[in-house]
Amino acid sequence: MNTNGVRHQRWIAGAGAAFFAFGAAAADLTPAPVAPVAQEAATGQSPWQIRVRGLGVITENRGSVNGVPGSDLSFSDSVIPELDISYFFTDNIAAELVLGTTYANIKEDGAVGVPVGRAWLLPPTLTLQYHFTDFGAFKPYVGAGVNYSLFYNQSEKPGFHNLDVENHVGAALQVGFDYMIDQHWGVNFDVKKIFMETDWKADHDVLGPLSGKAKINPWLIGTGVTYRF
Structure with missing residues (x-):
């Protein structure tokens, strides 16, 4: 060569x-692919979020006693503290669990016109939400889900016995917004409609057995503080 x-x-x-x-x-x-934990650390965003609200419970106040025309039930409104926990599957899709407890004074406002008793209510509500992300710090959302209303610690007024308001499963609708002050803290306003129509019964010393449909259907109107981990 x-x-x-x-x-x-x-x-x-x-x-x-x-x-x-x-x-x-x-x-x-x-660059190597970023692991989810590293990406979370880099962005400072966690999928978890909590809110603490003051909540007004405004009931519909309709019902019946033994099917008597003109009979009607009323349920007292209340203001309670409330906690919700949210998990974001994506930037837009989240699930929210609402926790709180309240009570209602039950009164027959129609033909008889007497107080019946009081029932405490634990109404955990789970909603699936869509969050709009195109408005900067203003983050509106809508949601729909299911409510389970658990009535407990029921007590009767004089003359009544064996008050029993049945537990109930119903639908829930939701609309609200967060206004984020910074990456973690924000303020929240939220409105929910719970569809709650349950059966009740009680015994009266003079009137005998009483029963009917309690149409509570409350509005839950709340405002509070948001924290995104």
Whole structure:
């Protein structure tokens, strides 16, 4: 082989080695995929969020006693503290669990016109929400879900016995917004409509067994503080 051939082979070998060395260096410079935990640390955002609200419970006040025309039930309104816990599956989709407890004074406002008793209510509500993310710090949302109303610690007024308001499963609708002050803290306003129509019964010393449909259907109107982890 002549001298020129040897030189060409050496030049090709050197160029190949340089090419592979450059490729290896470029591979080293390619960023590795970011693990979810590292990405969360980098953005400062967690999928978890909590809110603490003051909540007004405004009832519909309709019902019946033994199917008597003109009989009617009323349920007292109340103001309670409330906690909700949210988990964001994406920036737009979240699930929210609402926790709180309240009571209602039950009164027959129609034909009889007497107080019946009091029942405490634990109404955990789970909604699936859509959050709008195109308005900067203003973050409105809508939601729909299910409510389970658990009545407990029921007590009767004089003359009544064996008050029993049945537990109930119903639908819930929701609309509200967060206004974020910074990445973690914000203020919240929220309105829910709970569809709650349950059966009740009680015994009266003079009137005997009483029963009917309690149409409570409360509005839950709340405002409070949001914290995004």
